[in-house]
Amino acid sequence: xxxxxxxxxxxxxxxxxxxxCKKDYQDPSGPSSEEAYSSPxxxxxxxxxxxxxxxxxxxxxxxxxxxxxxxxxxxxxxTNPGNxxxxxxxxxxxxxxxxxxxxxxxxxxxxxxxxxxxxxxxxTNTVVTDKAFASGIIGYTSIFKALAxxxxxxxxxxxxxxxxxxDTATTDVKFITGKQGYTLAVxxxxxxxxxxxxxxxxxxxxxNVPDSVDIINTLYALxxxxxxxxxDYTTAMAAANKVNLSxxxxxxxxxxxxxxIFTLVTATNNIYNxxxxxxxxxxxxxxxxxxxxxxxxxxxxxxxxxxxxxxxFFRGNITSVPIYLPGEIMLIKAxxxxxxxxxxxxxxxxxxxxxxxxxxxxxxxxxxxxxxxxSTEPELLNLIYxxxxxxxxxxxxxxxxxxxxxxxxxxxxxxYFPYPFVERNDNPNTPPDPAF
Numbered sequence: 407x408x409x410x411x412x413x414x415x416x417x418x419x420x421x422x423x424x425x426x427c428k429k430d431y432q433d434p435s436g437p438s439s440e441e442a443y444s445s446p447x448x449x450x451x452x453x454x455x456x457x458x459x460x461x462x463x464x465x466x467x468x469x470x471x472x473x474x475x476x477x478x479x480x481x482x483x484x485t486n487p488g489n490x491x492x493x494x495x496x497x498x499x500x501x502x503x504x505x506x507x508x509x510x511x512x513x514x515x516x517x518x519x520x521x522x523x524x525x526x527x528x529x530t531n532t533v534v535t536d537k538a539f540a541s542g543i544i545g546y547t548s549i550f551k552a553l554a555x556x557x558x559x560x561x562x563x564x565x566x567x568x569x570x571x572x573d574t575a576t577t578d579v580k581f582i583t584g585k586q587g588y589t590l591a592v593x594x595x596x597x598x599x600x601x602x603x604x605x606x607x608x609x610x611x612x613x614n615v616p617d618s619v620d621i622i623n624t625l626y627a628l629x630x631x632x633x634x635x636x637x638d639y640t641t642a643m644a645a646a647n648k649v650n651l652s653x654x655x656x657x658x659x660x661x662x663x664x665x666x667i668f669t670l671v672t673a674t675n676n677i678y679n680x681x682x683x684x685x686x687x688x689x690x691x692x693x694x695x696x697x698x699x700x701x702x703x704x705x706x707x708x709x710x711x712x713x714x715x716x717x718x719f720f721r722g723n724i725t726s727v728p729i730y731l732p733g734e735i736m737l738i739k740a741x742x743x744x745x746x747x748x749x750x751x752x753x754x755x756x757x758x759x760x761x762x763x764x765x766x767x768x769x770x771x772x773x774x775x776x777x778x779x780x781s782t783e784p785e786l787l788n789l790i791y792x793x794x795x796x797x798x799x800x801x802x803x804x805x806x807x808x809x810x811x812x813x814x815x816x817x818x819x820x821x822y823f824p825y826p827f828v829e830r831n832d833n834p835n836t837p838p839d840p841a842f
Contacts, residue, residue, distance in 0.1 A: 443525060444533065449526055449543050450542075453546050456547060456550035457550060457619070463666055464670055466666060467515055471561075471802035472802050474561060475560075475803065476678070477496045477678060478495060479818050482679060482800070485677065485678055491506050492508060495819070502823065504827045510827075513825075517554075519553075520551055523550060526547045527548070530543050538608030538610075539611050541602045541607045542614075545598045546611075548597065548598035552629075552632065553591075558587055559584040559588050559632075560635075561823050562584065564584060578834055588633075589632075592632050599629065607621060618656045620653050623655055627646075627649045628730065630642045643739060646738045649730075651732040652768055653768070654726075656729060660724055665726075668720045680703075681714070685704070694773075702717065702718055703800065731769060733762065736756075744787050745787075749782065749786050753779070805818060815842065
């Protein structure tokens with residue numbers, strides 16, 4: 407049985423419970439919303455559930471975003487055309503249908519996470535009397551809400567302006583531009599940062615959630631990411647400066663809940679794989695032969711097949727996946743300087759990434775190259791784009807980067823996804839599909 411068929415069965419279950427963003431996501435066979443969110447413990451458990459929706463299996467956002475970003479920008483290619491949905495994305499353009507299971511799954515799960523996050527956040531200060539415990543719930547939940555909004559703004563031209571009226575299915579949610587979506591994600595993170603700053607998170611909250619996620623640093627890192635994408639360089643720089651680059655914050659896996667990219671993709675070579683050590687970049691932007699990030703991310707095999715295989719954060723079934731990389735934060739600073747016409751400081755920040763030693767990065771990602779030079783803003787931005795694509799390889803940020811840096815349209819298979827029929831059929835506010 408092809409994995410595509412297995413995915414379709416999983417998707418059928420998913421799609422039977424998740425529809426347009428105006429829908430009520432309550433499971434009629436489970437507890438009511440009030441029962442599910444009736445105590446600090448159940449609220450914390452609901453927050454942990456957001457990470458499971460994000461990271462687990464082939465319907466989670468980790469799989470759908472990595473597959474989509476890498477296929478749309480040529481980092482990977484489909485190895486088995488029987489995987490119809492991934493093959494559509496790999497072909498791009500009008501080949502991607504409104505019924506595509508990967509696209510529809512990403513849309514549904516981001517809306518699911520937004521809806522559940524709002525349900526948790528709305529009740530926390532009422533249900534939880536320990537404000538320090540409440541800070542933990544708000545901080546942790548806001549991470550996944552912001553990620554869900556950011557993913558929608560990354561892959562769709564417009565995004566829902568909210569998750570629907572609480573506990574009803576009667577509101578047709580309106581849409582805002584993707585740039586406004588990034589600003590909305592920043593506002594979510596700001597609320598959480600203000601909360602945890604006013605009342606530090608209690609140690610008792612930490613026993614309820616995975617200890618691999620560093621809440622404070624992740625809030626600032628995501629704020630820096632999405633403020634940059636929104637074009638707010640002052641806010642992005644200030645947030646980036648708050649991130650401790652020696653701290654790891656990851657999605658962790660175990661033998662029961664495994665790294666989905668490794669389990670489904672790397673270990674099987676039956677869905678997609680890396681093209682080669684060019685990392686999908688055009689001539690002039692391809693990695694230096696001495697760049698040590700290439701063997702980190704891509705396994706080159708001289709005698710075995712495939713000759714090039716996925717490595718890095720998808721090399722093992724329990725390999726953790728970073729929520730952000732220290733190199734991303736350095737590159738955010740470099741880009742903020744560059745877009746504010748400060749070439750010398752931008753180049754200084756860029757060269758921190760270019761010269762970074764493997765031993766000096768908490769994830770072992772290091773180019774270990776000599777410094778680069780740039781005398782003009784366009785030259786610097788071109789180098790920043792190149793090193794973002796290498797440093798963050800298969801990190802699901804490629805499509806946003808390609809658009810933001812004004813790369814030729816020929817370098818990506820599509821600018822934005824079409825809107826799934828599950829949204830269009832139920833929400834009259836759904837925008838027209840983008841032409842490309």
